[in-house]
Amino acid sequence: MNQNDQSPETEVPEQILPPGFLRDPIHLLAFGFGSGAAARAPGTWGSLAAIPLWLGFAWVPPAVYWLIVGLAFLVGVWLCGKTASDLKVHDHGGIVWDEFVGMWIVLGLFPDNVFGVLMAFALFRLFDVVKPWPISWLDRYMPGGLGIMVDDVVAGFMAMACLYSLDRWLMPVLV
Template identity: 75%
Template sequence: MTDEHGEHEPEAPQAILPPGFLRHPVHLLAFGFGSGAAPRAPGTWGSLVAIPIWYLFAWLPLPFYWLVVFFACVIGIWLCGKTARDLKVHDHGGIVWDEFAGMWIALGLMPEDIYGVLMAFMLFRLFDVVKPWPISWLDEHLPGGLGIMVDDILAGGMALVSLWAIDAWLMPYLV
């Protein structure tokens, strides 16, 4: 966010979690099983925690895999919206279910080795942090849970397309 002089404004401090906040199942899921409560880089921690969970359903046939990801996105809109309303903060940094969904989209090509998983992770984090257009515009203009989820869904999609392009166009020349 920039001020009227074009300079970056400092980030607003995140709300302190009320005692027992993560005991509520909705909040626990929105906070990525607690990974979002990390004091530094909660989005990165949430993205990392999404990987072992991905292995639990990555074996599914592709139509079922994408159905799981679709439902994670739809449910995430509600989870993230409710958690943000309960905290009275639009997009608390600790809400990382959106990173889970974005990572699962980025991993949609089903990488066969750890290098593919790491590449998906790095590309997803790059697009999530840099927020190229239209991600940045949507992130600033969409309200509630949809606004929380959509930037990571698009970042995951951009990472997926980038991985596909690397695999289709670059890998034949490297192998």
């Protein structure tokens, strides 16, 4: 069997970026400061890259925190939509600003130790990869930059609900 006989399930379309693409500040942000340009698992790398940025503003009062996250979402709708349009691909795998915002949502519970941050990361990645309903529906039917952003926002809130439940009901039992 030669390479051209691969089934569609095993084919991974190569998503090559145009030369100098990440020199544009809009594209650089949409690609998570380059973390989305990783050859494998760009969403995972983008989610990891969101954590050091989160540390830079996690200390602000909650109202300011959520204002930052809300503004990042609104800017992300435009950033991701523009970048997808420039690439002529609806949701290029390297666009990870949506992962940044999704991670910042789940991290909005302000985990106070490394274990909490790792749990936030693992839960967010689980919901972002598995895409249970309604995430899968939103991912499939929401157009443009809003469509790119909203499924990760919902994944962030679902991960946050799980993290809250674990912290509230399971951790006291284990400790």
